[in-house]
Amino acid sequence: MxxxxxxxxxxxxxxxxxxxxxxxxxxxxxxxxxxxxxxxxxxxxxxxxxxxxxxxxxxxxxxxxxxxxxxxxxxxxxxxxxxxxxxxxxxxxxxxxxxxxxxxxxxxxxxxxxxxxxxxxxxxxxxxxxxxxxxxxxxxEYHYKYMNPSSVAKEYQKLDMNDEKNIQLVIDKDKEGNSFSKLYMTGNYAILSFYAMDCMKENVYYIKGYDLVAVVEYEDDKIWCHDILGQTDADIKDVLNIIAQGHKCPVYLGFTPKDNEGMICEEHxxxxxxxxxxxxxxxxxxxxxxxxxxxxxx
Missing domain, CATH: 3.40.630.30 (Gcn5-related N-acetyltransferase (GNAT))
Known part of the structure; x- marks a missing residue:
């Protein structure tokens, strides 16, 4: 038809x-x-x-x-x-x-x-x-969670997504993709802007030491790391330890990690x-x- x-x-x-x-x-x-x-x-x-x-x-x-x-x-x-x-x-x-x-x-x-x-x-x-x-x-679908993250003191800052420089940073990092994920989206500005510049604009962070952008929600008993944008050779657990910011609650991943050693897999x-x-x-x-x-x- x-x-x-x-x-x-x-x-x-x-x-x-x-x-x-x-x-x-x-x-x-x-x-x-x-x-x-x-x-x-x-x-x-x-x-x-x-x-x-x-x-x-x-x-x-x-x-x-x-x-x-x-x-x-x-x-x-x-x-x-x-x-x-x-x-x-x-x-x-x-x-x-x-x-x-x-x-x-x-x-x-x-x-x-x-x-x-x-x-x-x-x-x-x-x-x-x-x-x-x-x-x-x-x-x-299945998600993974990282239990008992350790505390790592590295520069980690919330991005003001009303700032054009930060918007361009997120767009550039999105083009690089998620180097930790087995399945990731890239190059779709409509969906990227819906999350990073609209409904989750208060949840976008920059990890300076690794030059990565993360979309993260902090809840009372868990952390949702929805995405990590940018290319790096870092270990995902090192990055998640930074994202945890000293919280001892589990970090749930909104993507499927390539390296899931030591993580728990659950039906989503x-x-x-x-x-x-x-x-x-x-x-x-x-x-x-x-x-x-x-x-x-x-």
Whole structure:
């Protein structure tokens, strides 16, 4: 089937809709998209297009349904992979149970199945029975945690992500990738900016001695190290000891470490974040205990 041409009329269940995968330059559609995103998920977007492209069905400049396509470059064990992550799947209440999401998902998968290495998504708990209808298969993810970090006194500073110099530093380090991770994302500015310059802007740190940027959340009983950006020959445990900042609680990794010696591996469960990978592509999760980096979720 594949995707219809942009701004083409399609008929679904006897009703006429307009399909578009280029709404960024249409103010009315972009505003309607943000209105639905805010109503559905409590989020909004400053821009869309390029790496993050909404695919919508609309009537009279009102978005009825959307499935967004995220084009992401990953490196898995040093090998470049090109994946499509589907996200922001939403239908306005007035248009539900009309097959709109089905039309979009089937069209997108058909369009991309021979152009990428895999198509995947993260599903809300309420729709776990929905995605297998389209060839998506549930996969387990695993996280690692580093117990009892030691205290290391090295320069470690929080970055002000309103400062243009720090923004450029993060962008440059992202291009280098995560040298500790078996599976890491690189070069996706849309997702990087969503985390480092928006929802996790208060959690970005610089480790001067190793010239690394880390995205870290400190909780009462645990530390989440979501990502470490930059190239280094350092031992990951030395870096985690710095990140721990004297706290004795475990450090959970939001990525899969190459060197997991002495770490504990556990199944990763997070509300409304169940991984599904479409059968049309590869599944590296069948043979390895991996997780998609938490800062790659779109």
């Amino acid at each position: 594949g995707l219809a041409e942009n701004n083409t009329e399609v008929i679904i269940g006897g009703e006429k809709y307009i399909f578009s995968n280029n709404i960024g330059d249409n103010k009315n559609l972009f505003d309607s998209f943000n209105k639905l995103a805010n109503k559905s998920f409590g989020i909004s977007f400053n821009r869309v297009g390029g790496e993050y492209e909404p695919h919508v069905l609309y009537m009279n400049d009102e978005i009825c349904a959307n499935v967004s396509v995220n084009k992401i470059t990953f490196y898995h064990n040093g090998e470049k992979r090109f994946y499509i992550q589907l996200g922001t799947v939403m239908t306005d209440k007035k248009y539900r149970k009309r097959g709109l999401s089905r039309y979009l998902i089937e069209s997108i998968v058909d369009e991309w199945k021979d152009k990428c290495d895999a198509v995947y998504l993260f599903a809300n708990d309420s729709v776990l029975d929905f995605y297998p209808k389209f060839g998506f298969i549930k996969k387990e 469960h997070e509300e409304d974040t169940t991984l599904f990978i479409n059968k049309c592509g590869e599944s590296i999760f069948d043979d390895e205990k991996l997780m998609f980096p938490t800062t790659s979720h779109a």
